Amino acid sequence: MPVQPTILGDHGIMTINRRKFLKKSAVVGATGLAAPYFFTRTVQAADEIEVGVLFSLTGGLSIIEKSLADATNMAIDEINAEGGVMGKMIKPIVEDGASDPKTYNEKASKLVIRDRVPTVFGSYTSASRKAVLPVFEKRRNLYFYPTYYEGFECSKNVIYTGAVPNQQLSNFIPWIVSNLGKKKFFIVGSNYIYPREMAKVSKILIEQQGAEWIADEYLELGHSEWGAMVKKIKDSGCDVVLSNVVGDSVVAFYREFKNQGLTHDTLPICATVTSEIEIAAMGAEFAVDSFTSFPYFQAIDTDRNQAFIERYRKYVNDPKAVTHHALESSYFQVYLWKQALEKSGEATPDAIREGVRGQVFDAPNGTVTIHSENLHTYLTPRIAQWGSDGQGTIIDEYDSPTMPLPYVAYGETEDNLFCTAQGLDTTKL
C-alpha cells in the first residue's frame, strides 16, 4: 500500500518537469514539429526510463490483480536498488484498469500516447488484454502480459510470459490417464473464451490418450450456485473432473463438491486455474487431494523460490501472503525486459522486442526463455496435489521447459509453428 501514493506523487512532479521541457522546446522552436518528440526522449534518456504498470487496483478483479501489480513493482524496485538498467532508474507509471476492459483501453492509450512509455506491464484477464491489444498494435508499442491464457494469439506487440494451453495440458492429461488411471473426463468451466479454448485442447489430448470426455459444461462467470452442475457430475459416471472454472466460482464449486459427498480420492478435480490464491479463499480442507497444473507453485522447493517468497512477503508487508503462477510471471518478466533493454541498448518498443527474443532468465520457477519466434515463454510444466495446509506438493514435473505453442488446439506442433517472427501464417489454420 504505501508504495503507490509515492509513485503517483513522483509522477506528478515528473509531468511538471516535462511540461517545462516542452515549453523550452517550443521556445527554442528551431526543429519545428519534431521538437516535442525529441525533447521528451531526452528527458527520459537523461536519468530514468518510464514504464507503464496497468492492473486493476479496484473492482472485483483487484484481489488478484493487486498482487500482480505488487510483484511488478517489487521487481522494478529491486532492479533500481541494484543500479537500474543501463545506469538509469526505472520509473513505473501505475494506472488502474478498474476491472473494466474499457478503462483498460483508455489507460493503455494514456500510457502509450501521453506518457510515451516504451513498454507497459499489465492485464490479468483475456478480456482486458483483448481490450488493450489494438492500442499497442496501432501505436507499435509493447505489452508484457503475465497471465496464463488460451492461446490463439500472435502479436508482435505482446510478450506473453504466462503459460499457454500446451504448457498446462500436454503434461496433465496424459498424466491423469496413465498415473491416475482415469478414463472418463467431465470437463467443466466458466462460460467465456479461456475455458472453452482449454476444453478444445483437452479434448484433442484426451482422445489421443484413448480416453473419453463425457460432458463439456459451463456455468456463467461469477455464478456460485453449483447444486445442479455437481449433481450432473455425480450422475454422469465420470471418474475425473477437469475444471477450467475461474474466479470466486472456484470456491463455491469445491465447497459444493464436498457438500454433495464427492471426494477427491475417488473423483478428483484436476484444475487449470485453481491456484494458491483460490485455495486460500475457499479454505484448504475443500481442495485436499485435488490436482492443479501450473508452471509455478509456491511449494517449489528451491532456495531461489524461498528467497523470492520471503522478499515478496516483506514487500507487501503480509507474512501470510501467497505467491502464484501469474504473480511469479509478473515478477520475472520485468527482468526479461531489463535484459532485453541491455542487449538492444535502446529504450524503444522495437528495440526491446528484438532484444527480448531468446532472452533467458533464472526465475523462481526455474529457467525461462522467450521464444524467438512467437514471443511466448518456455516454461516447465508441473502438477501439484493440494494438501491441508493450502500448499501443493509437486508430484510431477518436466525436466526442462516446454516450448510454448499458442495454436496447439489448431494443430500447431514444435516442428510446424503457426506463429513466427513474420506473424501468423493463416494458411495453416
Added chain:
Amino acid sequence: MADVIFIGLSLSSILLLIALGLTITYGAMGVINMAHGELVMIGAYTAVMSGIYLGANLFVALPLAFIVAAGLGLLIERLVIRHLYGRILDTLLATWGIAILLQQAIRLEFGLTFFDINIEGLGPGLQNVAIPSFLNQPWMIGDFTVQPYRSFIILLTLALTAVTWFLLYRTSLGVQVRAIMRNPDMAAACGIDVKRVSAYTFAYGSGLAGVAGVMLAGFKTVSPDMGSSLVVEGFLVVVVGGVGSLLGTVASAGLLGQVNGLFATWTNDILASAVVFGLVILIIMWRPQGLFSFKGR
C-alpha cells in the same frame, strides 16, 4: 427426481431467505432498499469476524449477525430512511448510496488502511467461513443423498418464515405493521406510532438479511461486493410474489427456485437463468401486481 426437487428446494430457500427481509421493508414500508444485499454482506462478515476473533462457529454467528444487521438497519432508518418515507425513488437512490458506503467501509477496513492498520477478516480480499464438519458430511437414505448444509438452510428458512408470519399475523405489533402497510395515514390516525413501528420493522428486515448472510457464507466466498447481485434476485422474488405479501414471496421463491433447478438439471445453468428471467417477465406482464397482492397505500 427427488434430487432435482431437493436442488430446487434449496435454490428456493436461498431466494426466500434473501427476499424475506426485503418483502417486509419493501412491502410494509415502501422503501426500495438497495442496501439489502450489503446487509447480507455485513451478516456474512459478522460470521467471518466472529470466527476469527471469538472462535465462534456458524450457530453463534447466526444470532450475532441478526443483532449486528438489525442494529445497522435501525441506524440507517433513523439517519436516512425516516426522512424519506413516501418518496419511493428517493429511497432507492439513498439506499444505493448507503450500499456503496457499506461496501467501501469493508473494503477500506473503515478507513484504517489509510493509516496502514490492517484488520484481519476485512479488506478487499476473499474471506471464508468454516462449516461445522457434521454439516458437510452427507448421508444417504436409499439413493437419495441428504446434504446437511442445504437441509439446514431449508429448515432455517422455514423457521424464519414461520416466525415472521407469527409476528405479522399473531401479535399486536404485527397488526400495527399490517395497518401501516394498508394505509399509513389512517394507521397514524388510529393512534399507531408509525415512526416507531416502522423503525422496528426495518430493523427486523435488516436482521433477516444478516442471517441470510451467515448462511450464504457457508457456500460462497465472502467479499465486499457479494451483496450487489443478491439484491436483484431478492427484488425479482418480491415483485413476482406481490409486494407486501408474505404468502406471495414464499410462493414465488418456491416457483422460481424449482424452475431454475429443473432447467439447470435438464439443460444447463445458463439456459436455466434465461428461463427464469423469461418467466418473471411473463408473470409481470400477466399480473403486474404480482401473484398475490392487495390494494394498499
